[in-house]
Amino acid sequence: MLNIERLKTLPPKKLSKQLSFFLVSLMLIMASFLILIKPSLAETYKVLMGTDDKRLKFVPETVIIKSGDTVKWINNLNTPCNVVFDNPEVPQEIAEELSHKELVFAIGDTYESTFSDDIPSGEYTYSCQPNRGANMVGKIVVQ
Secondary structure, three states, rough: OOHHHHHHHHOOHHHHHHHHHHHHHHHHHHHHHHHHHHHHHHEEEEEEEEEOOOOOOEEEOEEOOOOEEEEEEOOOOOOEEEOOOOOOOOOOHHHHOOOOEEEEEOOOEEEEEOOEEEEEEEEEEEEEEEHHHEEEEEEEEOO
């Protein structure tokens, strides 16, 4: 803590060193805070698995995001759902990282995938495997 009374008794050269140390420390603290706050600038986008009137669709069907953003899928149906990136255009390792092959059954169950900086920009289509025949397909566009 900075002791003002003590600073008044210091010779000017020592005061300058003390003040410089304090200012450098303050700048380092502020810089580390700014570095830590960057991840919080990322957004989370919500996608419903099923419409409010119980149709087998993702809502919205297309989501446009930036690297670092997260997509959160929320089950809105009483039928089993999942999220699988199985389009041949999606590299296998990325598809595995983003997919959630286990089924959710209850309304309100969720999955989340963060589209990290190592995922290239582009379009990533996905589907709900049990409901793919009903054309339950969505798309994430990473800018």
